[in-house]
Amino acid sequence: MPTAQIRADVAAAQDGDEVAFARLVDQTYSDVFLLAARLTRNHDDALDVVQEVYLRAYRGLIDYRGEARFTTWLHRITVNCASTLLARRQRHSHDPIQRDVIDLSGEYHPERRVEESEISDDVREALEELPSNLRAVLVLSDVFDLSHQKIGKQLGISTTAVKVRLHRGRKRMRQAIQTKRQKTDPVAQLTTSQGVRHAV
Numbered sequence: 001m002p003t004a005q006i007r008a009d010v011a012a013a014q015d016g017d018e019v020a021f022a023r024l025v026d027q028t029y030s031d032v033f034l035l036a037a038r039l040t041r042n043h044d045d046a047l048d049v050v051q052e053v054y055l056r057a058y059r060g061l062i063d064y065r066g067e068a069r070f071t072t073w074l075h076r077i078t079v080n081c082a083s084t085l086l087a088r089r090q091r092h093s094h095d096p097i098q099r100d101v102i103d104l105s106g107e108y109h110p111e112r113r114v115e116e117s118e119i120s121d122d123v124r125e126a127l128e129e130l131p132s133n134l135r136a137v138l139v140l141s142d143v144f145d146l147s148h149q150k151i152g153k154q155l156g157i158s159t160t161a162v163k164v165r166l167h168r169g170r171k172r173m174r175q176a177i178q179t180k181r182q183k184t185d186p187v188a189q190l191t192t193s194q195g196v197r198h199a200v
Helices: 003-014 018-040 043-063 070-091 121-128 132-143 148-155 159-184 186-190
Strands: none
Touching: 003 018, 003 043, 003 070, 018 043, 018 070, 018 132, 043 070, 070 132, 070 148, 121 132, 121 159, 132 148, 132 159, 148 159
16 A cells, blocks of 8 residues: 555544444454564454454554554554564463464465465474564564664664664574474585574
């Protein structure tokens, strides 16, 4: 959806046009779900996050002033909602937490329609095993291709902190992938460290 159309739909939605808000949801749903799925590592949790995101967006739209792009604003809400859910789960860590690898093949649900054909299983697993604060930075950088500055604004941290977390996250991913691949193919350690940035 062109930026001008998004601005027009945002303005209309702020005036109570529910059809305009529905268009905004349709045009942003895939990206919001992908971000939620990456952060929560669970399909059902991602759906819960997405539902909460659009509920908050609908309620808070009247206060949206356009300082950031609408999609950036939604991504920030998504990160906050996912962080809240993960924190709640951590407080109840004595309960078994389901850690299913998300099936994004698209065979069951349209919301799973995400391009992941180029992401290998070991890269995906390494990403899912990262702490949520590191995973969030990697997802926003390597999946959504946001700048360090934009990531900092979305997460409420400094650009320096973004760079540090990105470095730590990629290092931990490389180490995890190397360890796994060496168990099955000793030669893999020679090439594992190449291309992790583009594989995520």
